[in-house]
Amino acid sequence: MAASSLISELRSTLAEETARIAQEFASTGDGRRAVAQRTRVIEDILQRLWREFISADTGGPQNFALIATGGFGRGWLFPYSDIDLLFLHADRGGEEAHQASIRQFSQELWDLKLKLSPASRTLAECERFDANNTEFTISLLDCRYLAGDHALFARFHGKLIPKLVARESKALLQGLAEVTRERHAKSGDTVFHLEPNLKETPGGLRDYNVACWLAQISVMSKLGDWPDASSLRAPVRKQLDAALEFLMAARCFLHLRYGRDDNSLSWEAQDEAAARKTGAGQAADLTAADWMRIYFGHARAVQRTVTQLLEEIPEAWSALRRQFQGWRSRPSSPDFSVVDGMIFLQQSSSLQDPEMLLRLFHFMAEHGLKLSATTEHRIEQALPGLAVTPPRGAELWLYLQETLLQPHAAEALRAMHSLRLLTLLLPELKPIDSLVVRDYYHRFTVDEHSILAIESLHRLKQSQSEWDQRYAELLGELEDPQLLYLALLLHDTGKGVAGSNHVKSSLEIAGNCLDRLDVDAEERAMVLFLIGSHLEMSAQLRRDIFNPETVAAFAEKMGTPERLKMLCLLTYADIKAVNPEALTPWKAENVWQLYISSANYLSRSADQRVHGDGGSDKLARLRSLAPVTGGKFKDFVEGFPQRYLRVHSAEEVMRHMAMAEEFGHDKVQVDLKRGRHWYELTLVTKDRPSLFATLTGVLAAWGMNIVKAHAFSNQAGTVVDTLYFTDRFRTLELNLSEWQRFKQSVIDVLAGEADLDGMLRGRQRSEKAASIKVVVETRIDFDDQSSSTSTLLQVVAQDRPRLLHRISSCLSQQECNIEIALIDTEGQMAIDVFYLTSRGRKLTAELQKKVERALREELKGLEGR
Amino acid sequence: MGRAVRTSAKREYTSKNIMTKVEAVIQNSKLEAVKSALQEIGVEGMTVIEVRGHGRQKGHTEVYRGREYSVDLIPKTKLEVVLADGMVEKAVQAIITAARTGKIGDGKIFLTRVDEAIRIRNEERGEGAL
Numbered sequence: 001m002a003a004s005s006l007i008s009e010l011r012s013t014l015a016e017e018t019a020r021i022a023q024e025f026a027s028t029g030d031g032r033r034a035v036a037q038r039t040r041v042i043e044d045i046l047q048r049l050w051r052e053f054i055s056a057d058t059g060g061p062q063n064f065a066l067i068a069t070g071g072f073g074r075g076w077l078f079p080y081s082d083i084d085l086l087f088l089h090a091d092r093g094g095e096e097a098h099q100a101s102i103r104q105f106s107q108e109l110w111d112l113k114l115k116l117s118p119a120s121r122t123l124a125e126c127e128r129f130d131a132n133n134t135e136f137t138i139s140l141l142d143c144r145y146l147a148g149d150h151a152l153f154a155r156f157h158g159k160l161i162p163k164l165v166a167r168e169s170k171a172l173l174q175g176l177a178e179v180t181r182e183r184h185a186k187s188g189d190t191v192f193h194l195e196p197n198l199k200e201t202p203g204g205l206r207d208y209n210v211a212c213w214l215a216q217i218s219v220m221s222k223l224g225d226w227p228d229a230s231s232l233r234a235p236v237r238k239q240l241d242a243a244l245e246f247l248m249a250a251r252c253f254l255h256l257r258y259g260r261d262d263n264s265l266s267w268e269a270q271d272e273a274a275a276r277k278t279g280a281g282q283a284a285d286l287t288a289a290d291w292m293r294i295y296f297g298h299a300r301a302v303q304r305t306v307t308q309l310l311e312e313i314p315e316a317w318s319a320l321r322r323q324f325q326g327w328r329s330r331p332s333s334p335d336f337s338v339v340d341g342m343i344f345l346q347q348s349s350s351l352q353d354p355e356m357l358l359r360l361f362h363f364m365a366e367h368g369l370k371l372s373a374t375t376e377h378r379i380e381q382a383l384p385g386l387a388v389t390p391p392r393g394a395e396l397w398l399y400l401q402e403t404l405l406q407p408h409a410a411e412a413l414r415a416m417h418s419l420r421l422l423t424l425l426l427p428e429l430k431p432i433d434s435l436v437v438r439d440y441y442h443r444f445t446v447d448e449h450s451i452l453a454i455e456s457l458h459r460l461k462q463s464q465s466e467w468d469q470r471y472a473e474l475l476g477e478l479e480d481p482q483l484l485y486l487a488l489l490l491h492d493t494g495k496g497v498a499g500s501n502h503v504k505s506s507l508e509i510a511g512n513c514l515d516r517l518d519v520d521a522e523e524r525a526m527v528l529f530l531i532g533s534h535l536e537m538s539a540q541l542r543r544d545i546f547n548p549e550t551v552a553a554f555a556e557k558m559g560t561p562e563r564l565k566m567l568c569l570l571t572y573a574d575i576k577a578v579n580p581e582a583l584t585p586w587k588a589e590n591v592w593q594l595y596i597s598s599a600n601y602l603s604r605s606a607d608q609r610v611h612g613d614g615g616s617d618k619l620a621r622l623r624s625l626a627p628v629t630g631g632k633f634k635d636f637v638e639g640f641p642q643r644y645l646r647v648h649s650a651e652e653v654m655r656h657m658a659m660a661e662e663f664g665h666d667k668v669q670v671d672l673k674r675g676r677h678w679y680e681l682t683l684v685t686k687d688r689p690s691l692f693a694t695l696t697g698v699l700a701a702w703g704m705n706i707v708k709a710h711a712f713s714n715q716a717g718t719v720v721d722t723l724y725f726t727d728r729f730r731t732l733e734l735n736l737s738e739w740q741r742f743k744q745s746v747i748d749v750l751a752g753e754a755d756l757d758g759m760l761r762g763r764q765r766s767e768k769a770a771s772i773k774v775v776v777e778t779r780i781d782f783d784d785q786s787s788s789t790s791t792l793l794q795v796v797a798q799d800r801p802r803l804l805h806r807i808s809s810c811l812s813q814q815e816c817n818i819e820i821a822l823i824d825t826e827g828q829m830a831i832d833v834f835y836l837t838s839r840g841r842k843l844t845a846e847l848q849k850k851v852e853r854a855l856r857e858e859l860k861g862l863e864g865r
Numbered sequence: 866m867g868r869a870v871r872t873s874a875k876r877e878y879t880s881k882n883i884m885t886k887v888e889a890v891i892q893n894s895k896l897e898a899v900k901s902a903l904q905e906i907g908v909e910g911m912t913v914i915e916v917r918g919h920g921r922q923k924g925h926t927e928v929y930r931g932r933e934y935s936v937d938l939i940p941k942t943k944l945e946v947v948l949a950d951g952m953v954e955k956a957v958q959a960i961i962t963a964a965r966t967g968k969i970g971d972g973k974i975f976l977t978r979v980d981e982a983i984r985i986r987n988e989e990r991g992e993g994a995l
Contacts, residue, residue: 541893542893542894542896542897543893543894544892544893544894545893546925546939547894584915586915586916586917586940587915589917589936589940590893590940592934593925593927593934593936596927596929596934597927599929600927600928600929776931777931779931781928794931796930796931826930829930829931831930831931
């Protein structure tokens with residue numbers, strides 16, 4: 001009858017209009033228009049069905065209205081989105097009366113294959129707020145009249161909703177904020193997914209809506225009424241308009257492509273979107289990576305807005321933040337102030353000074369606070385000026401290092417990156433900005449991956465897992481962790497360059513960066529080593545890591561324990577940042593196992609000797625630095641352990657050689673300098689019994705604490721001992737004249753012209769016992785296998801003043817000669833490795849036992865002193 | 866007589882052909898070699914799992930900085946393939962040849978019967994699904 005012909009008419013209209021909209025979208029790419037058009041088409045259908053089944057007059061019946069809510073209410077109906085409808089009744093009676101006709105109405109819509117999301121409520125029910133269903137109340141914020149009793153709608157819209165929102169604003173904001181944070185956390189709190197979901201991933205359409213709702217609710221709660229367009233923050237709207245255009249176009253594209261409400265930007269979808277230039281206007285041809293960059297740019301803007309609002313609206317604060325609301329303690333700085341956990345700049349034009357900007361991010365990295373919206377705005381304004389003369393050189397490197405070392409470095413880096421400051425300071429990062437590299441393993445873009453790797457290391461300190469604690473200890477032992485962080489930041493820059501070997505490209509790019517930062521030669525070598533070898537450890541995992549040859553080869557490539565530690569941590573961080581599950585216990589265990597085998601190998605293989613004619617890079621470099629000395633060079637270097645060349649730079653070796661030249665004047669050559677972390681004493685002299693014990697004795701007598709040491713000797717019996725120490729009583733720091741006196745003291749004691757025992761007794765009397773925080777058990781291990789000529793002795797003990805002197809004296813007394821010493825201290829644990837001989841040979845089993853007994857006696861005696 | 870006979874529920878998944886699952890636990894370093902060897906004889910699908918375990922190969926204790934780290938569950942790689950009966954012996958030989966070093970720790974191979982194989986994409990069953 002009339003009904004069925006209406007239905008078939010509507011069906012064909014719907015089909016025609018849908019096809020027309022799709023076609024128009026295909027040619028114009030205008031998502032906004034497509035969405036608005038579909039809204040009108042559906043509205044039309046609803047109104048006609050209303051007239052057919054509910055009331056011939058669209059303005060009736062009384063006390064019953066049809067209202068569009070949610071996306072439909074906003075006028076956004078994507079090709080396959082649900083249609084959110086509210087059947088509003090004045091009272092229960094009305095609801096029951098219309099039940100049958102509503103059912104019919106809905107049935108027809110289902111028959112038209114339109115997906116409804118209907119709700120039926122009375123006014124009273126709407127007024128009641130259900131904290132478990134904040135979504136429903138929020139969907140009312142976008143309500144719009146479709147058909148039915150105008151007066152009823154006026155009451156609903158004009159009075160009920162504003163009052164409800166004003167009354168429940170706190171709960172609404174809290175609920176919305178919580179749900180949003182949960183959703184963000186599920187996505188790792190980042191927009192930079194390789195295959196994002198346009199609706200749910202941070203920076204997507206859901207976030208855009210949340211931003212609008214947050215703003216709307218807080219304004220409504222103050223006004224007690226609907227806001228007009230001008231009271232909603234204009235800057236917010238403008239910034240996000242472009243993003244909205246793009247996202248709408250992209251979502252329409254996806255719906256039409258999949259033929260359903262699927263919002264995932266798979267790789268294939270990205271390819272197609274790029275080919276069609278969806279949302280990108282008249283741009284030149286785009287690759288999928290280019291198109292994704294545009295997407296990420298918009299997503300970032302949306303995410304920043306949402307995050308800002310979540311930070312600025314007190315009711316939207318997380319529970320944790322609310323706890324600290326009343327906290328008085330605020331980090332103090334003359335340049336910045338902290339209000340409600342956000343950073344504000346003190347003076348109005350201070351960003352003219354680029355240093356201020358660097359200090360700002362250092363501050364951020366130190367305290368883990370966020371920037372306020374006004375601060376971000378001012379930074380954006382300052383950027384063009386900064387781009388003309390960007391900071392560079394040693395000054396920039398200094399700030400960068402300090403920032404990288406702070407516990408919240410990753411957050412600061414992300415903020416800098418999203419404000420486009422990071423790529424301004426380090427243009428080497430531009431090629432990997434928002435770069436999508438397709439592989440099934442990685443979850444995030446290359447830049448996010450690098451920052452996440454840095455974050456993984458900082459997070460180690462708080463982790464409870466057994467594995468993480470081991471790696472955390474290792475991190476604490478590093479001398480120059482800032483180099484590791486810099487290497488992580490730059491290690492994948494090569495992925496932005498076409499070609500298959502990204503390691504090589506990363507090295508080139510990093511080289512340029514290090515030049516620009518005026519990084520010194522040693523630091524530069526370390527960073528390039530790390531970047532060049534960053535896949536090395538993972539590669540080894542595919543071999544048999546329990547095979548001594550594999551371990552030896554890998555350890556040789558590393559060369560020194562410091563480099564090995566850095567690479568181990570870099571590997572940990574790199575894998576951890578691939579995706580949340582990548583670092584399985586299986587992997588963590590394998591990496592650790594390889595690390596300790598290699599570390600042990602390095603201690604046990606220190607005595608492989610150098611041959612003056614040898615062809616290593618280091619030797620070649622040395623020869624080129626000393627062309628004149630010729631034969632003398634060969635004689636000097638011959639017989640030193642390989643480790644000697646690895647631990648000392650070419651310049652240092654040259655200096656040692658020069659010192660050895662002076663033996664004619666002075667048999668004992670001493671050099672003292674202030675190093676990066678410690679003081680450095682270098683002794684070059686001819687070997688003799690008890691040399692090492694005596695030397696360490698002098699330092700002990702002066703109250704110096706030896707942290708690290710190397711003792712090596714060459715074929716000709718020349719000894720080069722390097723001691724790295726801290727000046728416990730600040731003797732050297734406070735008195736320049738003491739430097740000379742100290743050096744002379746070493747020379748005098750070694751020449752037999754000063755009484756070492758007397759000096760030591762004097763020191764002992766004036767000292768108090770050191771406090772022991774971590775008890776370290778004494779361990780003494782002998783190893784006869786690793787070296788062909790010496791017996792290895794490893795002593796692990798509680799670090800105490802004069803420890804090294806006592807150990808080496810004891811060894812001397814037992815007539816052991818120290819061929820090589822590798823001394824290290826970690827926290828309160830001293831780790832001392834000695835290569836010993838007695839009468840030119842390895843230690844007999846009997847002598848080993850004697851030595852062990854004597855050492856244990858000696859170490860017991862030092863307890864409590 | 867009078868004895869209640871329980872008929873087992875008719876398994877719906879019994880295929881006509883016999884298929885066997887070959888599970889091999891091998892050294893990590895041998896994975897590439899075994900993969901190539903299998904591909905060479907025409908095996909096209911496999912599943913690889915990272916596992917830890919031990920047989921008679923005892924664990925490993927390493928002393929580092931005065932502390933002992935013992936690994937009693939050694940990291941290994943497990944390979945699984947399901948094959949038509951005719952291929953099984955060839956596959957077993959290929960694995961053995963590629964994975965063997967002759968020392969303890971080489972690993973083991975287990976064979977089990979598979980009742981059915983189904984391809985998700987088009988619901989093909991039996992050997993055709995392999």
